[in-house]
Amino acid sequence: MGDIWEILPGLGDKLAAHVVLSASAIGLAMLIALPMAVWAGRSAIVSRLALSLASLVQTIPALALLALFFPLLLSLRTVFGEGLPTLGFLPALMALTLYALLPILRNAVTAQANLDPEILEAADGVGMTKWQKLTLVEAPLSAPFIMAGIRTASVWTIGAATLATTIGQPSLGDPIFAGLQTQNWALVLAGCLASAALALAADNLLWVIEVGLAKRSRWMTFGGMTVVALGICAALWAQSTGSDERRIVIAAKQFSEQYILAQLIGSRLEAAGYAVEYRDGLGSAVVHSAVASSSIDIAVDYTGTIWSNYLKRSDNPGREAMYQTIADWEQRENGVKVLGRLGFENAYAFAMRGDRARALGVASLTDLVGQAPQLTVGGDPEFFERPEWVAVRDAYGLRFAKSRNFAPTFMYNALQSGEADVISAYTSDGRIAADKLVVLADPKGALPSYDAILLLSPRIADDAGVAKALEPLIGAISVEAMREANLAVDREDEKKLTPKQAATELAKKVEL
Amino acid sequence: MGWHIGKFIANVRAMTTAPPLLHFDGVICRFGDVTAVGGVDCSIAAGSFVALVGSSGSGKSTLLKTVNTLVEPTEGRVLFASEDVSTLKPARLRRRVGYVFQGIGLFPHFSVAENIAIGPRLTGEKLAPERIAELLALVELDPAMATRMPDELSGGQRQRVGVARALAGEPELLIMDEPFGALDPITRAALGHKVRELHVTLGLTTVMVTHDMAEALLLADRVLVMGKGLLVADATPRELLAGAGGAEAQALVAVPREQAERLAAMEGLR
Numbered sequence: 001m002g003d004i005w006e007i008l009p010g011l012g013d014k015l016a017a018h019v020v021l022s023a024s025a026i027g028l029a030m031l032i033a034l035p036m037a038v039w040a041g042r043s044a045i046v047s048r049l050a051l052s053l054a055s056l057v058q059t060i061p062a063l064a065l066l067a068l069f070f071p072l073l074l075s076l077r078t079v080f081g082e083g084l085p086t087l088g089f090l091p092a093l094m095a096l097t098l099y100a101l102l103p104i105l106r107n108a109v110t111a112q113a114n115l116d117p118e119i120l121e122a123a124d125g126v127g128m129t130k131w132q133k134l135t136l137v138e139a140p141l142s143a144p145f146i147m148a149g150i151r152t153a154s155v156w157t158i159g160a161a162t163l164a165t166t167i168g169q170p171s172l173g174d175p176i177f178a179g180l181q182t183q184n185w186a187l188v189l190a191g192c193l194a195s196a197a198l199a200l201a202a203d204n205l206l207w208v209i210e211v212g213l214a215k216r217s218r219w220m221t222f223g224g225m226t227v228v229a230l231g232i233c234a235a236l237w238a239q240s241t242g243s244d245e246r247r248i249v250i251a252a253k254q255f256s257e258q259y260i261l262a263q264l265i266g267s268r269l270e271a272a273g274y275a276v277e278y279r280d281g282l283g284s285a286v287v288h289s290a291v292a293s294s295s296i297d298i299a300v301d302y303t304g305t306i307w308s309n310y311l312k313r314s315d316n317p318g319r320e321a322m323y324q325t326i327a328d329w330e331q332r333e334n335g336v337k338v339l340g341r342l343g344f345e346n347a348y349a350f351a352m353r354g355d356r357a358r359a360l361g362v363a364s365l366t367d368l369v370g371q372a373p374q375l376t377v378g379g380d381p382e383f384f385e386r387p388e389w390v391a392v393r394d395a396y397g398l399r400f401a402k403s404r405n406f407a408p409t410f411m412y413n414a415l416q417s418g419e420a421d422v423i424s425a426y427t428s429d430g431r432i433a434a435d436k437l438v439v440l441a442d443p444k445g446a447l448p449s450y451d452a453i454l455l456l457s458p459r460i461a462d463d464a465g466v467a468k469a470l471e472p473l474i475g476a477i478s479v480e481a482m483r484e485a486n487l488a489v490d491r492e493d494e495k496k497l498t499p500k501q502a503a504t505e506l507a508k509k510v511e512l
Numbered sequence: 513m514g515w516h517i518g519k520f521i522a523n524v525r526a527m528t529t530a531p532p533l534l535h536f537d538g539v540i541c542r543f544g545d546v547t548a549v550g551g552v553d554c555s556i557a558a559g560s561f562v563a564l565v566g567s568s569g570s571g572k573s574t575l576l577k578t579v580n581t582l583v584e585p586t587e588g589r590v591l592f593a594s595e596d597v598s599t600l601k602p603a604r605l606r607r608r609v610g611y612v613f614q615g616i617g618l619f620p621h622f623s624v625a626e627n628i629a630i631g632p633r634l635t636g637e638k639l640a641p642e643r644i645a646e647l648l649a650l651v652e653l654d655p656a657m658a659t660r661m662p663d664e665l666s667g668g669q670r671q672r673v674g675v676a677r678a679l680a681g682e683p684e685l686l687i688m689d690e691p692f693g694a695l696d697p698i699t700r701a702a703l704g705h706k707v708r709e710l711h712v713t714l715g716l717t718t719v720m721v722t723h724d725m726a727e728a729l730l731l732a733d734r735v736l737v738m739g740k741g742l743l744v745a746d747a748t749p750r751e752l753l754a755g756a757g758g759a760e761a762q763a764l765v766a767v768p769r770e771q772a773e774r775l776a777a778m779e780g781l782r
Contacts, residue, residue, distance in 0.1 A: 116617075117615075118613075118615030118616070118617045119615075119617050119618075119619060119620070121582070121613065121615060121617055122613075122615070122616070122617025122618070122619065123617075123619075124582055124602075124606075125580065125582065125606060125611040125613065125617065126606060126611070126630050126631045126634065126677065127602060127603040127604070127605070127606030127607050127631060127634055127635075128603070128634060129602075129603055129634075132603075132634055136619075136630075137619060140621050141620070141621060216621055216661075
């Protein structure tokens with residue numbers, strides 16, 4: 001865990017992005033909530049409506065709220081044009097702003113309602129206009145309570161901003177998500193520690209302002225405000241330097257293989273003189289659209305995923321035809337260039353323990369048909385609902401005695417302990433090699449192929465330098481090499497590697 | 513019969529000695545089904561000190577607040593220096609009408625000086641420190657108090673600041689709503705005398721709402737009695753003590769008179 005202290009200094013960029021995003025969201029929320037609170041103070045209906053809406057937003061999990069802005073902004077492109085960003089800063093800002101509204105609004109409304117009626121009468125009595133009454137009396141007297149609401153909002157927002165990682169906005173969530181996937185706890189802790197420290201710092205600074213307002217100490221109020229402003233300016237400055245020219249953005253979905261390949265691609269591009277940026281831990285659903293819209297430049301996706309999710313096809317024309325169809329479709333529909341196949345598949349496959357398979361004399365799915373009624377099949381939670389399972393079951397006429405669902409990690413344990421005889425494995429999973437599993441052949445070709453393919457966004461589709469740097473990867477990575485790299489990242493013992501180290505090893509292995 | 517004559521005399525005096533500074537013309541105030549003021553016609557001469565007396569719920573505060581338009585009459589109108597107050601800009605009107613009320617309502621985030629200077633400040637005028645000191649001296653406060661915050665003052669000091677604030681804009685009319693209601697008896701008496709003195713020295717016209725008939729008799733030179741939203745008596749303190757003003761007014765006068773007689777009797781026994 002000593003690594004934390006080595007990781008933390010490298011999080012400067014993420015911290016700056018986190019500060020800018022959180023501060024923007026809180027600032028925007030104040031701009032919306034404070035005038036709304038003034039209006040709510042003059043109309044009971046507005047008050048109830050605004051507070052109900054703000055409360056409603058709170059019931060949506062932050063993760064879902066962030067994700068929901070992607071389709072929303074995508075549909076708004078028909079109005080605002082293709083230039084409207086659907087990932088990254090804009091949706092993150094909108095979601096976090098909505099999230100920050102409630103505490104600010106509620107405290108401001110409550111503060112207004114609790115103002116001493118005699119002071120308000122005096123304000124009228126000395127002849128204040130509505131505006132003078134608001135600025136000279138209501139606002140300064142409500143300020144400490146409003147500040148308390150802003151403090152709550154800030155802590156929430158800084159916490160929730162870590163989730164912005166999933167929609168492609170860099171934040172302190174990047175190390176957290178990357179660490180969770182690769183089981184690198186030092187990385188997770190570093191991310192959590194940094195965001196917690198930021199939240200605490202913000203909370204304390206705003207507390208100073210709040211106390212300053214309550215005690216009418218100009219020194220405390222303006223001192224606190226100055227430090228906050230300096231912090232935001234420093235973050236803005238840190239963000240503005242360094243990224244004059246747009247870098248090549250490489251995406252990684254939330255599993256080890258993706259992190260390793262992103263590093264491999266990145267290191268090759270850097271060697272070719274490109275500046276790169278990693279967008280790790282993206283939700284699987286947003287990656288394809290992000291590449292199509294050039295929010296992201298390079299991603300590794302899988303033919304089977306695109307086939308069913310985007311081409312909406314359920315037939316299986318075979319590995320080669322599927323790849324060609326997808327490559328043509330990407331070029332035609334999205335302007336996305338499919339540079340080629342990396343050489344391995346990360347497909348669904350049925351796997352058995354080596355000894356058990358030999359004992360039963362099973363080497364393919366055809367061999368399994370006779371044995372299946374005595375066996376238990378295990379799958380990940382969604383497997384038995386997926387078209388792949390239906391296709392295999394119907395093609396071979398497989399009838400198992402029992403089917404059980406396991407979380408992916410436990411699926412392999414269940415196979416070892418005999419709680420399952422056959423499982424739905426992923427072909428590039430490192431544990432296939434580590435556990436000495438046998439992957440059953442699929443002679444009827446019922447399982448669709450999941451060739452790993454390299455997608456280039458329209459923005460860099462015609463960049464000869466990028467193509468030249470990445471072409472050596474095409475067809476170069478065998479499933480064995482990928483399994484080994486995945487295992488190196490997934491394992492828990494002293495041989496565990498970071499995705500970057502595993503990428504270096506992988507590059508050596510495939511002689512790049 | 514008596515108070516008809518009293519009212520007649522008061523009206524004649526109001527018409528002959530000075531033009532009315534304030535005139536209530538058929539003022540009715542309703543809040544939903546409740547009628548707080550049920551039709552008041554009355555003139556108040558410049559320079560007079562008028563006490564508006566009545567029990568709780570008699571409508572006296574509501575009537576007073578129609579003067580600086582904190583309450584708008586449902587019917588009728590209020591004329592201030594011959595102008596309908598509803599046609600005047602509230603900020604301008606309220607600068608000319610000093611307002612002191614039981615709640616005092618000093619702004620807790622303003623210093624004493626800032627509180628006093630607020631009225632002129634609203635119309636873009638800055639009060640000089642000398643003027644603040646002068647106003648503090650008027651209400652018998654140490655000019656050094658200018659920099660204090662309201663929560664550092666006693667109740668009596670706060671209401672003195674309230675009076676100074678009401679006087680800061682050099683108003684023509686001072687209206688006071690139970691101004692001494694929350695003060696202890698000694699402070700109350702002292703501040704009452706002070707206000708009466710200022711009324712004379714500054715040449716003010718003063719209307720004071722109170723439920724305390726003794727205070728009204730001692731400070732005012734004209735007492736209006738309200739009951740159930742109507743004016744039921746209009747007489748000088750001397751006339752009221754002489755038994756004029758009708759039953760409702762006399763019931764109010766009887767309280768301090770009886771107290772005074774009992775105190776006198778006790779002294780006699782000693």
